[in-house]
Amino acid sequence: MISISHLMKEFTVTDGKVAALNDLNIEVDPGEFFVIVGASGSGKTTLLRSVAGLETPDTGSIKIADRTVFSNEPPVWIPAQERGFGMVFQSYAVWPHLTVYENVALPLKEGAQKIPSNEVDGRVKQALEMVQLEEQIHRPSTLLSGGQQQRVALARAIAVNPSVLLMDEPLSNLDARLREEVRGKIRELAKHLEATVLYVTHDQIEAMAVADKIALMSFGKLLQYGAPIDLYRNSNCAEVAEFFGTVNWLPGELDGDVVKTKIGEFSASQKSIDDKNVWVGIRPECLAFPEEPYNSQPNHILADLKHSVFLGDQYTFEALSSDSVLHGKSRSAPKMQSDRLHIAVDPDDVMIFAADDSNSTFINASMAAN
Amino acid sequence: MHSKSSPTLMVLAALPMFVIVVLVGVLISISFQSGIIGTSDAKFTLDNYRDLFTDPIIGEALYNTIIFSVTATLVSMGIGLPIAWLTERTTMSAKSAVYAIMTLGLLIPGIYTAMGWTFLAHERIGFLNRWATQFFSLTEAPINIATPIGMGFVQGLSLAALGFILTAQMFRAMNPSLEEAAKIHGLGFFGTMRRVTLPLAMPAILAAVIYIVVIGIATFDVPAIIGLANRVYLISTYVFEKANPGDEEFSQHGITAALGVIMIVVALLLTWWYSSVLRQGDKYQVVTGKGYRPTLIDIGHWGKAAWAFIIIYIIAAKVIPLLLIAYAAFVPYLAPPSAKMFSLMSLDGIMENMDWDLVLRGLKNTVLLVLIVPAVTLILAFSVSWLIVRGRTRTRYVLEFGAFLPHALPEVILAVAAILLSLFVLKDFVPLYGTLTLIAAVYVITRISFATRAINSALLQIHKELEEAAHVSGLSEIRTSWRILVPLLRPTLMSVWIWSAILVYRELTVAVFLVGHDNITLPAVIWSYWNSGATNLAAAVTLIMTLVLTPLVLLFWWFGRKSVMSN
Numbered sequence A: 001m002i003s004i005s006h007l008m009k010e011f012t013v014t015d016g017k018v019a020a021l022n023d024l025n026i027e028v029d030p031g032e033f034f035v036i037v038g039a040s041g042s043g044k045t046t047l048l049r050s051v052a053g054l055e056t057p058d059t060g061s062i063k064i065a066d067r068t069v070f071s072n073e074p075p076v077w078i079p080a081q082e083r084g085f086g087m088v089f090q091s092y093a094v095w096p097h098l099t100v101y102e103n104v105a106l107p108l109k110e111g112a113q114k115i116p117s118n119e120v121d122g123r124v125k126q127a128l129e130m131v132q133l134e135e136q137i138h139r140p141s142t143l144l145s146g147g148q149q150q151r152v153a154l155a156r157a158i159a160v161n162p163s164v165l166l167m168d169e170p171l172s173n174l175d176a177r178l179r180e181e182v183r184g185k186i187r188e189l190a191k192h193l194e195a196t197v198l199y200v201t202h203d204q205i206e207a208m209a210v211a212d213k214i215a216l217m218s219f220g221k222l223l224q225y226g227a228p229i230d231l232y233r234n235s236n237c238a239e240v241a242e243f244f245g246t247v248n249w250l251p252g253e254l255d256g257d258v259v260k261t262k263i264g265e266f267s268a269s270q271k272s273i274d275d276k277n278v279w280v281g282i283r284p285e286c287l288a289f290p291e292e293p294y295n296s297q298p299n300h301i302l303a304d305l306k307h308s309v310f311l312g313d314q315y316t317f318e319a320l321s322s323d324s325v326l327h328g329k330s331r332s333a334p335k336m337q338s339d340r341l342h343i344a345v346d347p348d349d350v351m352i353f354a355a356d357d358s359n360s361t362f363i364n365a366s367m368a369a370n
Numbered sequence B: 001m002h003s004k005s006s007p008t009l010m011v012l013a014a015l016p017m018f019v020i021v022v023l024v025g026v027l028i029s030i031s032f033q034s035g036i037i038g039t040s041d042a043k044f045t046l047d048n049y050r051d052l053f054t055d056p057i058i059g060e061a062l063y064n065t066i067i068f069s070v071t072a073t074l075v076s077m078g079i080g081l082p083i084a085w086l087t088e089r090t091t092m093s094a095k096s097a098v099y100a101i102m103t104l105g106l107l108i109p110g111i112y113t114a115m116g117w118t119f120l121a122h123e124r125i126g127f128l129n130r131w132a133t134q135f136f137s138l139t140e141a142p143i144n145i146a147t148p149i150g151m152g153f154v155q156g157l158s159l160a161a162l163g164f165i166l167t168a169q170m171f172r173a174m175n176p177s178l179e180e181a182a183k184i185h186g187l188g189f190f191g192t193m194r195r196v197t198l199p200l201a202m203p204a205i206l207a208a209v210i211y212i213v214v215i216g217i218a219t220f221d222v223p224a225i226i227g228l229a230n231r232v233y234l235i236s237t238y239v240f241e242k243a244n245p246g247d248e249e250f251s252q253h254g255i256t257a258a259l260g261v262i263m264i265v266v267a268l269l270l271t272w273w274y275s276s277v278l279r280q281g282d283k284y285q286v287v288t289g290k291g292y293r294p295t296l297i298d299i300g301h302w303g304k305a306a307w308a309f310i311i312i313y314i315i316a317a318k319v320i321p322l323l324l325i326a327y328a329a330f331v332p333y334l335a336p337p338s339a340k341m342f343s344l345m346s347l348d349g350i351m352e353n354m355d356w357d358l359v360l361r362g363l364k365n366t367v368l369l370v371l372i373v374p375a376v377t378l379i380l381a382f383s384v385s386w387l388i389v390r391g392r393t394r395t396r397y398v399l400e401f402g403a404f405l406p407h408a409l410p411e412v413i414l415a416v417a418a419i420l421l422s423l424f425v426l427k428d429f430v431p432l433y434g435t436l437t438l439i440a441a442v443y444v445i446t447r448i449s450f451a452t453r454a455i456n457s458a459l460l461q462i463h464k465e466l467e468e469a470a471h472v473s474g475l476s477e478i479r480t481s482w483r484i485l486v487p488l489l490r491p492t493l494m495s496v497w498i499w500s501a502i503l504v505y506r507e508l509t510v511a512v513f514l515v516g517h518d519n520i521t522l523p524a525v526i527w528s529y530w531n532s533g534a535t536n537l538a539a540a541v542t543l544i545m546t547l548v549l550t551p552l553v554l555l556f557w558w559f560g561r562k563s564v565m566s567n
Helices: A044-052 A100-110 A117-130 A146-159 A176-193 A204-210 A228-233 A238-243 A357-369 B007-031 B047-054 B056-089 B095-107 B110-121 B127-135 B148-173 B176-184 B189-218 B221-230 B235-243 B253-283 B302-330 B339-344 B348-353 B356-390 B395-408 B411-426 B436-460 B464-472 B477-506 B510-514 B522-531 B535-566
Strands: A002-013 A016-028 A033-038 A059-064 A067-072 A075-077 A086-088 A164-168 A196-201 A213-218 A221-226 A248-255 A258-261 A264-266 A277-282 A300-310 A315-321 A324-330 A340-344 A351-354
Touching: A002 A044, A016 A044, A016 A059, A016 A221, A033 A044, A033 A176, A033 A204, A044 A059, A044 A164, A044 A196, A086 A146, A086 B464, A100 A117, A100 A146, A100 B477, A117 A146, A146 A164, A146 A176, A164 A176, A176 A204, A196 A204, A204 A228, A213 A228, A213 A238, A221 A228, A221 A238, A238 A277, A238 A351, A238 A357, A248 A324, A248 A357, A258 A277, A264 A300, A277 A357, A300 A324, B007 B253, B007 B356, B007 B395, B007 B411, B007 B436, B007 B477, B047 B056, B047 B253, B056 B095, B056 B148, B056 B189, B056 B235, B056 B302, B095 B148, B095 B302, B095 B535, B110 B127, B110 B148, B110 B221, B110 B302, B110 B522, B110 B535, B148 B189, B148 B221, B148 B302, B176 B189, B189 B235, B189 B253, B189 B411, B221 B235, B221 B522, B235 B253, B235 B411, B235 B510, B253 B395, B253 B411, B302 B348, B302 B535, B348 B535, B356 B395, B356 B436, B356 B477, B356 B522, B356 B535, B395 B436, B411 B436, B411 B510, B436 B477, B436 B510, B464 B477, B477 B535, B510 B522, B522 B535
Parallel strands: A033 A196, A033 A213, A086 A164, A164 A196
Antiparallel strands: A002 A016, A002 A059, A059 A067, A067 A075, A213 A221, A248 A258, A248 A277, A258 A264, A277 A351, A300 A315, A300 A340, A315 A324
8 A cells, every 4th residue: 555665865964964764665555554663863754754745755766555656766746735645743733723623624625635515514524423523513623622632633634535544643742541542542443444544653552552563763764564563572683672662681692502691591482593692682571480499491590689669560670690680570579489589481582683783782772771 | 845845935935035136236236337327338446435435425424323323222212211111020000001102102103203393393493492582582592403413312202112112022031030039139129220130131222222223324214304404414314315416416326326335234234233132132031931920110109200201202202293293284384383373273275285186196106005015025925934934945044134134224225226226227128217116116125024024933833734734635835825824824914914004104215215206105295395395285294194094003903902812
């Protein structure tokens, strides 16, 4: 449905040029809820705005359902108003001088689509019903709460029956409780409309909650894209692994099937690396407390408990093993065996990354920051 | 936005820039020509500059201009600054009335004050002088308004409202906790004033002073009304004399061009100084956070004295001049008001001598200008603003400077450049000389800086995504402007429109230089009667002009209040 290839864009800044989009290739299938995630400055918003037609890339091409909307060779440029998308903006961009009804109706009446005027009324009402705003229909939009304005923006975007729905951090201005509620409704609505959605957020939880597929961007580059569980469990690099949650990093050496580290040996059920120097990554929730005593098998660690904190739904703890600090999370309190902590890790939960320049630089910086 | 959009906007924005560049270019080029200028026979020399500097009158005009500007600045700041402080920082009562009075003061043209004070304090006919010589049996008139100091005083009265507006904003933005800190640490009222309030206010005061000095140097209408008939020249009126000498002499366009170039350089330097002082002031920009509430200084019964001061100012600057103009229109000859003079008042003088054709022509032209100029100004300024605020290319810096330039260029010089352009460049190919179009074009140029600045700041308040939402929804550029931006900018556009309309309506600088038989404006009719000594006819036309001006002012008022409320 959306086909992005070799997309490049540079911005001129005070000390040179910065690549906002660096040779990006993405395929989004029809009906897919596709989330672009990344830290600020990663280029995710530039990518979305390029698809929308609000930003012109330097090179590459963007196709929507086989219609090229941008390409540098041969030069093609379809302006935003002729692309026929719906978009929800970070600020909602609800027009303050118009009522709720007028906000939704304006694109229908005066947009490029030219909806017959006898259909406009029905389309507006239908869209507002979908976001449960039919009771506010004739209110001035400035009198609405933040959550209601967000729904007006959503209604306006879906009313035009867009081939593609674009959303730029649509939840970032809502308070935390509302955010969780609304994100579920947005996904529900998109699936109901069978719309293809391109959704930008900086929040990895939000991304995983709504996405069919996630693309993670960093400094203009696409690091990895795929289903949320793939990115979480089968990250292709250390940066992807850590973006979606904390990781305990241990340097080690590959020796046959096991990795030797300072705190013991580890083996992973999946391993596609032949490098000698590697990084072992273990997420905090993967540290378990087995019943049996410690026996120096691979994936078993003996550690000292530094401290643990009860947070209601979970305990968090820090353990020290041969100068390495391990951060852990567990449902039950850390279980001591004669004053020490016996920790075991499932081979499925052991991630191994090559200790190449990019991974090592990233991990060292991340460990220095903690 | 992307670079491929808005060719229409680009053209609209480039148009005024192009005209400005051409005007300045023509001025510079002609300033170096002698002989038959504007043709291939012209010689390129420095003669004009040499003639200018050796002209005996120029030294005197320069000296007069300095005395005039200094006096005008002292008087306007001496009145405006205390009223601003009283209004913003003390417990004086009825403050919105002060704002109302001062805004009204800003709208009443300086020529009214100038005419009124001529009736009051002219050496020969001034009523004050007549009374004084009578009562104290003097042989010589004690006051002479037709001096640089006298004219500076009148100009100062007229600019006091501006001094007030410029400094009131500063007092409002100043953080009162800095003054409170001084008080708590033992400084008294005067100590706080001297060591904290005034030093903090200094950059803003200095900026206001420079702003008013720039106006003082370039101003034409007041010195022309009072000084020209008495052959007291300032630089601006000297330019007029060189461009419009008596019948037996030739216009010295080369010299006016040379003087124009020098004035542009001086004006640019002063404006550069002004903006660097303003930036200096921003460093002190003692930020006013939320919930900020100025503590007002209790002046108790002094509030009455403060109000007396304001009332005396408004009577001297506006009320008496207006009353005297009305009086002068109906008396057969000018003499101090008395029972006898009142019994002689009639419409006869006006009816017999007024050239109604001329007045109607002036009224028609002025109405046309008021209808056309503000509208064109708004469209062009909107295009420039949009490209400055929303544009990403480097052209926006060019536009920013270009839109700011006319603000720094004295109107007298723009008028001279327009004459030179029409006489020596466009000539007969595009016969613009003596047309309303030429006047309209120069008016648009002179108004565009203010309009652009006002729209810039309004546009900055409008989130870019409101426009982008419209584009993505399928609305074209033009529709987006019309359906989203124009409604949201309406309060600003309205007040800029009316403000421009009022300034165009009363304009008497560019008009004096550019009018001829066909394109005369109403203020220029006043000017020509006044200059030919028909003071009663000049006063009568002024009254007619006021009748039309009043509804415009009320309209400004109404929209001003509405836009304040909607903010």
